Amino acid sequence: MLKCSTSLWSADLANLAQEIRRVEPFSERFHLDVVDGHYAPTLLFFPDLVKALRRHTRLPFEVHLMTTDPGAWLAPFIDAGADILIFCFDSARDPAGLLSRIKAHGKKAGVSLLIHEPIDCLESCWQDLDVLTICGTAMGIKGASMDPGVPKKIRVAREAISRRKLETEIEVDGGIRRTSVPLIAAEGADYIVPGSLMFGEDPKGMRAWLAGLPYRTRK
Numbered sequence: 001m002l003k004c005s006t007s008l009w010s011a012d013l014a015n016l017a018q019e020i021r022r023v024e025p026f027s028e029r030f031h032l033d034v035v036d037g038h039y040a041p042t043l044l045f046f047p048d049l050v051k052a053l054r055r056h057t058r059l060p061f062e063v064h065l066m067t068t069d070p071g072a073w074l075a076p077f078i079d080a081g082a083d084i085l086i087f088c089f090d091s092a093r094d095p096a097g098l099l100s101r102i103k104a105h106g107k108k109a110g111v112s113l114l115i116h117e118p119i120d121c122l123e124s125c126w127q128d129l130d131v132l133t134i135c136g137t138a139m140g141i142k143g144a145s146m147d148p149g150v151p152k153k154i155r156v157a158r159e160a161i162s163r164r165k166l167e168t169e170i171e172v173d174g175g176i177r178r179t180s181v182p183l184i185a186a187e188g189a190d191y192i193v194p195g196s197l198m199f200g201e202d203p204k205g206m207r208a209w210l211a212g213l214p215y216r217t218r219k
Helices: 016-026 047-054 070-080 095-104 150-163 181-186 203-211
Strands: 003-007 029-036 061-066 084-088 108-113 131-135 169-173
Touching: 003 016, 016 047, 016 203, 047 061, 047 070, 061 070, 070 084, 070 095, 084 095, 084 131, 095 108, 131 150, 150 169, 150 181
Parallel strands: 003 029, 029 061, 061 084, 084 108, 108 131, 131 169
Antiparallel strands: none
């Protein structure tokens, strides 16, 4: 079934440690959005905060760098305890080279694609790509509906991964709602990034619902 990389942006930000403990049993990892106010119009999660949160869970931390210079932030967030580092494809001058740098640190490496960016642009990246994050909404925007082109994009990505016999995980971030998740599951994504779907509902009940969805398994 779909797994959850739970977005801490939707948690009670004044009680993050308590929120992590509350949803930890229903999450496979935690997703932390890092926004510098330039790449996207908001400010979120910084290294010292990630470091402070690290001791409250043993689950992996997935850091999504929505920044104008993602390479400059690798070391600070690796030192803070990141296990997976994802950067926005269009923010890197050399995406393949940046993936290699992340892997050289012994961390999992990922790329996120904006709504308008096709799977084809990853041609030089597949070899070092552990996580492909398909953005379902505009970057840095909360509460929007998932773009209707996302299911097809998942399908194209799954075909590209299978053709290359890779283990790259497909993750969908943005517009994660009860209406959109069945479409994501039907195309065989590996992860969703639930925010309000996790923190705004009973997480145990939500995971039971998730387990009951028809799911397209990897070939």
